[in-house]
Amino acid sequence: MTNGPAPAFIPLSVPELRGREWDYVKDCLDTGWVSSVGAYVDRFERAVAEAVGVAHGVAVMNGTAALHLALRIAGVQAGDEVLVSDLTFIAPANAIRYLDAHPVFVDADPVTWQMDATRVEAFLAGSCRREGERLVNRETGRRVACLLPVDVAGHPVDLDPLLELARRYGLPLVEDASECLGAHYKDVPAGSRADMACLSFNGNKVITTGGGGMLLTNREDWARRAKYLSTTAKDDAVEFVHGEVGYNYRMTNVLAALGCAQLEHLGPYVARKRAIAARYREGLAGIPGLLPMEEPPWARSIFWMYTVLVDPAAYGLDSRGLLAELGARNIQARPLWQPMHLSPAHAGCQTLGGAVAERLNRQGLSIPCSVGLTDADQDRVIQTLAGLARS
Numbered sequence: 001m002t003n004g005p006a007p008a009f010i011p012l013s014v015p016e017l018r019g020r021e022w023d024y025v026k027d028c029l030d031t032g033w034v035s036s037v038g039a040y041v042d043r044f045e046r047a048v049a050e051a052v053g054v055a056h057g058v059a060v061m062n063g064t065a066a067l068h069l070a071l072r073i074a075g076v077q078a079g080d081e082v083l084v085s086d087l088t089f090i091a092p093a094n095a096i097r098y099l100d101a102h103p104v105f106v107d108a109d110p111v112t113w114q115m116d117a118t119r120v121e122a123f124l125a126g127s128c129r130r131e132g133e134r135l136v137n138r139e140t141g142r143r144v145a146c147l148l149p150v151d152v153a154g155h156p157v158d159l160d161p162l163l164e165l166a167r168r169y170g171l172p173l174v175e176d177a178s179e180c181l182g183a184h185y186k187d188v189p190a191g192s193r194a195d196m197a198c199l200s201f202n203g204n205k206v207i208t209t210g211g212g213g214m215l216l217t218n219r220e221d222w223a224r225r226a227k228y229l230s231t232t233a234k235d236d237a238v239e240f241v242h243g244e245v246g247y248n249y250r251m252t253n254v255l256a257a258l259g260c261a262q263l264e265h266l267g268p269y270v271a272r273k274r275a276i277a278a279r280y281r282e283g284l285a286g287i288p289g290l291l292p293m294e295e296p297p298w299a300r301s302i303f304w305m306y307t308v309l310v311d312p313a314a315y316g317l318d319s320r321g322l323l324a325e326l327g328a329r330n331i332q333a334r335p336l337w338q339p340m341h342l343s344p345a346h347a348g349c350q351t352l353g354g355a356v357a358e359r360l361n362r363q364g365l366s367i368p369c370s371v372g373l374t375d376a377d378q379d380r381v382i383q384t385l386a387g388l389a390r391s
């Protein structure tokens with residue numbers, strides 16, 4: 001590196017807030033509708049549900065809350081087991097634990113990086129038995145209650161084999177589509193075919209409400225129950241009668257207003273993410289040892305977190321060495337998540353495989369891919385990656 005002023009910081013993934021956010025939030029402030037009911041909440045729920053092609057959306061304070069509600073509504077109870085992706089942000093595993101249920105971590109497919117359906121099938125067929133209506137894990141004696149695949153890094157999971165297994169074994173399937181709003185699986189929006197799907201509108205997602213989430217479902221009874229549980233299970237708002245222990249999980253009108261403004265740009269934002277991915281693919285093609293994330297033929301990814309696998313033998317640095325070098329040049333990057341089976345938070349949980357998730361964690365590095373990333377900044381990232389490669 002040469003001396004001189006530090007180059008401008010290029011962040012990994014930051015929100016784009018250049019639409020009608022100010023107008024809609026101001027409207028909330030002007031009218032006093034700032035709290036947990038209001039026209040923007042209803043509008044945001046309808047608009048997101050319509051964008052994903054499901055009948056109902058229930059807005060909540062974050063994606064983790066949506067997962068917690070979805071699992072409870074799917075019938076997961078204390079002591080049950082839920083099959084969940086091993087390679088994921090920790091939220092879905094935590095949501096299982098909030099119900100005093102047990103995650104069973106399923107390794108990633110080496111090509112798609114998503115939950116490996118062949119491992120799910122082998123587990124359900126070979127390691128479980130039927131006890132009347134219940135499907136029981138032979139090793140633990142616990143009921144297997146639900147499948148919870150995650151759409152990892154903006155790519156949809158290969159849902160059909162998992163849905164077929166869910167139907168065959170009578171299990172509900174909740175899709176964690178938090179990273180995948182705007183993606184398509186076999187020409188339908190990701191999240192539209194699961195029994196329930198959950199979204200996050202955290203600040204680094206393709207659209208954001210600052211913090212927020214949504215539960216999506218075609219079942220009216222489940223949507224009603226999600227609204228009820230997220231509203232402290234209130235039966236009588238005047239007398240404060242609560243039918244059971246619920247949660248205060250509702251999204252505020254102010255945040256929903258942000259969401260409505262953001263959603264107006266979902267199409268262009270997804271197009272921009274895909275253009276960034278295409279440009280990276282081309283720009284990185286000649287650099288040995290950087291393998292870009294693949295898009296399977298059945299997927300139309302949003303490339304939420306653009307990620308490369310770093311082969312240290314070919315590139316000359318491993319992913320953490322590259323992370324440090326990029327950081328020194330004011331370019332933010334980030335490894336993929338620690339696999340859940342290695343997380344101290346979930347120590348001791350059963351895992352089906354795990355070596356693929358470990359390799360993806362070891363080699364994966366996400367690089368700047370904000371919707372607002374300029375071509376000039378992207379060129380700087382590409383040139384820096386090329387310059388650091390073994391010559």
Ligand SMILES: Cc1ncc(COP(=O)(O)O)c(C=O)c1O
Nearest residue numbers: 062063064089091178200201202
């Ligand atoms: C896969 C996945 N699930 C769940 C969440 C949790 O969402 P939130 O941060 O809104 O609680 C996130 C991200 O934040 C995520 O990436």
